[in-house]
Amino acid sequence: MIASSDLRKGLKIELDGEPYAIVQFEFTKPGKGKALYKCKLKNMVTGVQFDKTFRSNDKFKQPDLNEQEMEYLYSDGEQFCFMNTSTYEQEFLTAEQVSDAINFLKENTVCNILLFEGTPIGISLPIFINLKVEKTEPWVKGDTASGDSKPATLETGHVIQVPPFIEEGELLKIDTRTGEYVERVKE
Numbered sequence: 001m002i003a004s005s006d007l008r009k010g011l012k013i014e015l016d017g018e019p020y021a022i023v024q025f026e027f028t029k030p031g032k033g034k035a036l037y038k039c040k041l042k043n044m045v046t047g048v049q050f051d052k053t054f055r056s057n058d059k060f061k062q063p064d065l066n067e068q069e070m071e072y073l074y075s076d077g078e079q080f081c082f083m084n085t086s087t088y089e090q091e092f093l094t095a096e097q098v099s100d101a102i103n104f105l106k107e108n109t110v111c112n113i114l115l116f117e118g119t120p121i122g123i124s125l126p127i128f129i130n131l132k133v134e135k136t137e138p139w140v141k142g143d144t145a146s147g148d149s150k151p152a153t154l155e156t157g158h159v160i161q162v163p164p165f166i167e168e169g170e171l172l173k174i175d176t177r178t179g180e181y182v183e184r185v186k187e
């Protein structure tokens with residue numbers, strides 16, 4: 001059990017049978033009475049956020065969360081299929097659960113799937129991923145009017161800003177946390 005005195009930003013707790021992450025946390029001690037813990041909670045299944053205040057004697061269950069390494073196989077437009085690399089079982093996530101990871105997700109990418117009581121609820125991509133440039137404008141030597149970057153469409157369909165010397169067909173290392181170009185990768 002987790003006591004309210006253990007609450008802090010980033011901690012995960014279970015309320016009413018669902019997992020929540022603490023997004024913001026504030027401790028207040030009124031002049032008289034018990035201490036209050038004001039938290040902004042995010043439902044890890046639905047993504048809904050709300051404020052809730054807890055008293056110093058409140059207790060919480062630790063949610064049954066674990067991560068499993070899985071390989072992305074395919075998408076049918078509404079669901080994304082992942083295969084457990086050790087048991088070969090397949091799990092499906094919705095577009096809402098995949099969220100921004102969809103911008104960098106390509107077939108055969110190995111990532112971590114967050115499971116709540118055995119049900120997939122989220123995804124963690126590797127920090128760096130290599131993606132090929134599908135489309136970008138050619139660079140004209142001496143063209144400085146456009147600045148020091150240009151848009152490039154990656155093989156996943158996501159558009160990022162890259163240096164002007166990047167050409168179509170090149171393999172790029174992308175930081176999935178920021179969505180930014182890191183460097184060219186030799187094939």
